[in-house]
Amino acid sequence: MFELIASDLRLKGYSVQRDALAPSLISGLLETFTSMAAGELKQAGIGRAHGQQANSEIRRDEIAWIESTHGGAAGRWLEFSAQLQQYLNRTLMLGLFSFESHFAHYAPGAFYRTHVDAFKGQANRILSVVLYLNPEWGPEDGGEMVLYSDQGTQTVLETIQPLAGTLAVFLSEDFPHEVLPAKRHRYSIAGWYRVNTSSTLCIDPPA
Structure with a gap:
C-alpha cells in the first residue's frame, strides 16, 4: 500500500486507499476515541499556536490530540504513521521530520468549510492524512470530505465517504477541501507530516 x-x-x-488498516486497529481506535471523557475533547479552532481561535461558522468539530503515551491502538496508529513517513522520505525524498494527529468528532450537522491545511511558503505542513473510523457508513449519512483541485476553479477531484478503514493522503498546500455536514456522529483521525523549520531564533513547532 505504501508503494x-x-x-x-x-x-x-493525493491518494485514497480503502481498507488501508486492519479492521481490528480501526475498531480499537474508535473504541479509544469514544471512551474518552468529555473533558478530553476540545472545540477545534482555526489558525495556529497563539493565533488559534474557535469559529463555528467555519468548523464545528471537536478534537483530542493523540500522544505517544496513549499506547494501545493509538500507539499502533503512530507506529503506522512513522513507517509511512520513513517510506515516503526514502522514495520521494520529502524531508518529513515529524508527525502530529488528533481524533476528530463531528456531531450531526457539524461541518468544516473549504480550507487548505497549509498556505504556500507560510507553513511547514507538507502532507495531510485522514483516516476514517465509521463502520457501515452509507451515502445517505453525508459527512463526505470533498477534495478540490484549487481555490479558483473549485473543481471536485474526489468525494470521499468517511467509511472505516479509508485513508486519504494529500499535499497540504495544494488541495482545498471541506467536510460536508453528517447526519450521524462521524469519527476520524486527521494528521500532518511536517518539515523542520527551526532556527537559532525560532523553535518549530512552537510550544
Whole structure:
C-alpha cells in the first residue's frame, strides 16, 4: 500500500486507499476515541499556536490530540504513521521530520468549510492524512470530505465517504477541501507530516 500511496503522490498529489488498516486497529481506535471523557475533547479552532481561535461558522468539530503515551491502538496508529513517513522520505525524498494527529468528532450537522491545511511558503505542513473510523457508513449519512483541485476553479477531484478503514493522503498546500455536514456522529483521525523549520531564533513547532 505504501508503494501505491507514493505513486499517487508523485503522479497527482493525493491518494485514497480503502481498507488501508486492519479492521481490528480501526475498531480499537474508535473504541479509544469514544471512551474518552468529555473533558478530553476540545472545540477545534482555526489558525495556529497563539493565533488559534474557535469559529463555528467555519468548523464545528471537536478534537483530542493523540500522544505517544496513549499506547494501545493509538500507539499502533503512530507506529503506522512513522513507517509511512520513513517510506515516503526514502522514495520521494520529502524531508518529513515529524508527525502530529488528533481524533476528530463531528456531531450531526457539524461541518468544516473549504480550507487548505497549509498556505504556500507560510507553513511547514507538507502532507495531510485522514483516516476514517465509521463502520457501515452509507451515502445517505453525508459527512463526505470533498477534495478540490484549487481555490479558483473549485473543481471536485474526489468525494470521499468517511467509511472505516479509508485513508486519504494529500499535499497540504495544494488541495482545498471541506467536510460536508453528517447526519450521524462521524469519527476520524486527521494528521500532518511536517518539515523542520527551526532556527537559532525560532523553535518549530512552537510550544
